[in-house]
Amino acid sequence: MTTSVAMAVVGAGAIGRTHIQTLADAPEAHLAALVDPAPGGLALAQSLGVPCLPDVGALIDAGLVQAAIVATPNETHFPVAQALLRAGLPVLLEKPVAESLDAALRLIAVADDTGVPLLIGHHRRHNPIIRTAHDQIRNGALGDLVMASVTASLAKPPDYFQADWRRSAGSGGPLLINLVHEIDLLRHFFGEIDSVQAIASNARRGFPVEDTAAVCLSFRNGGLATLCISDAAVGPWAWDLTAGENMARFPAHPVSAHHYAGSAGGLSLPDLTLWRSDGAPDWTRELRRQRLELAAADPYRRQLSHFVDLTRQGGTPLVSARDATANLIVLDCIREAARLGQRVTVDLSPLSFDREPALTSGTGT
Numbered sequence: 001m002t003t004s005v006a007m008a009v010v011g012a013g014a015i016g017r018t019h020i021q022t023l024a025d026a027p028e029a030h031l032a033a034l035v036d037p038a039p040g041g042l043a044l045a046q047s048l049g050v051p052c053l054p055d056v057g058a059l060i061d062a063g064l065v066q067a068a069i070v071a072t073p074n075e076t077h078f079p080v081a082q083a084l085l086r087a088g089l090p091v092l093l094e095k096p097v098a099e100s101l102d103a104a105l106r107l108i109a110v111a112d113d114t115g116v117p118l119l120i121g122h123h124r125r126h127n128p129i130i131r132t133a134h135d136q137i138r139n140g141a142l143g144d145l146v147m148a149s150v151t152a153s154l155a156k157p158p159d160y161f162q163a164d165w166r167r168s169a170g171s172g173g174p175l176l177i178n179l180v181h182e183i184d185l186l187r188h189f190f191g192e193i194d195s196v197q198a199i200a201s202n203a204r205r206g207f208p209v210e211d212t213a214a215v216c217l218s219f220r221n222g223g224l225a226t227l228c229i230s231d232a233a234v235g236p237w238a239w240d241l242t243a244g245e246n247m248a249r250f251p252a253h254p255v256s257a258h259h260y261a262g263s264a265g266g267l268s269l270p271d272l273t274l275w276r277s278d279g280a281p282d283w284t285r286e287l288r289r290q291r292l293e294l295a296a297a298d299p300y301r302r303q304l305s306h307f308v309d310l311t312r313q314g315g316t317p318l319v320s321a322r323d324a325t326a327n328l329i330v331l332d333c334i335r336e337a338a339r340l341g342q343r344v345t346v347d348l349s350p351l352s353f354d355r356e357p358a359l360t361s362g363t364g365t
């Protein structure tokens with residue numbers, strides 16, 4: 001019989017608590033320690049009956065766990081994950097992989113050097129909705145993917161911004177905290193991004209970091225996408241507010257937030273509605289609507305299972321640090337495009353890595 005993997009959660013804040021709850025429901029792993037220097041961490045650990053350590057150095061010295069889930073502020077990802085990997089502990093590291101390209105590249109070097117599993121927490125990729133959409137796109141249900149439009153209206157309450165890191169340039173803002181998920185999905189569906197244009201504003205909140213942005217993406221194989229995001233605008237049109245991934249934190253409104261249109265059909269998400277024409281595409285004909293079926297599953301739960309597998313057997317992470325760093329490079333280009341008011345070309349050469357294009361139907365897996 002395989003034994004349950006002893007895990008630490010490092011950072012017992014908003015998403016750390018989701019990971020703790022996910023562990024509570026998982027037979028293949030259990031929470032064996034918390035790491036958080038804040039008083040709330042100690043109180044939570046006591047209520048859960050596990051030790052609370054002040055930092056990862058103490059966790060490593062205590063030898064209590066076989067792996068760790070890191071859910072600390074963005075600018076701490078590199079030092080925390082590096083220490084764990086160097087100690088031989090597999091890491092599930094929350095997105096974004098780091099707060100800067102430099103830190104992300106150093107983390108990739110550590111992961112390569114140690115060979116210890118490092119999975120980045122782009123949890124949506126574990127969602128059956130995304131897997132089904134990806135299969136449909138790759139199998140040509142939309143024909144060639146031509147365009148997409150993505151919205152994220154995420155009106156965050158004032159107390160969300162009590163944590164300094166969330167309103168600081170370089171560690172917070174909806175581009176790094178939220179849009180990174182959308183970039184990840186668009187790359188997943190379209191393939192790599194060739195260039196970006198963007199406008200960003202901090203006019204609503206007045207923080208050093210943006211609160212609202214409008215972004216245009218051009219993909220290597222000709223597709224185009226627009227994204228509109230704000231953490232100060234009210235509306236249900238956001239993945240977080242429609243997909244029902246984290247019902248303890250967010251309601252799931254019955255509208256769509258992502259729209260993908262190809263040469264032969266359209267797809268909206270997260271409702272997974274496919275729109276296709278009978279015969280050759282013709283905008284004067286009514287489209288057939290099909291709601292795609294799937295067995296729903298909690299992406300955080302599936303992500304944890306994958307992480308347990310990596311911890312036990314090694315293997316290739318579904319979202320590697322290299323892959324997640326491509327998202328950071330795109331984000332840097334978006335910021336640069338907004339600053340310059342110009343189109344910026346995406347250069348992935350620091351990664352020596354390219355994902356295959358997905359625009360043409362029936363290619364790749």
Ligand SMILES: NC(=O)c1ccc[n+]([C@@H]2O[C@H](COP(=O)([O-])OP(=O)(O)OC[C@H]3O[C@@H](n4cnc5c(N)ncnc54)[C@H](O)[C@@H]3O)[C@@H](O)[C@H]2O)c1
Pocket residue numbers: 010011012013014015016035036037038041054055056071072073074076080094095096121122123163176177
């Ligand atoms: N995948 C998702 O759905 C998702 C959702 C929210 C946040 N996130 C990511 O998770 C991370 C945490 O976000 P959050 O909103 O939970 O933040 P938070 O501010 O609510 O919590 C962070 C916690 O980390 C603790 N902490 C800070 N430095 C630490 C250190 N060096 N060692 C141990 N603990 C430390 C803080 O005391 C705090 O309790 C961020 O990287 C964020 O981008 C991911």
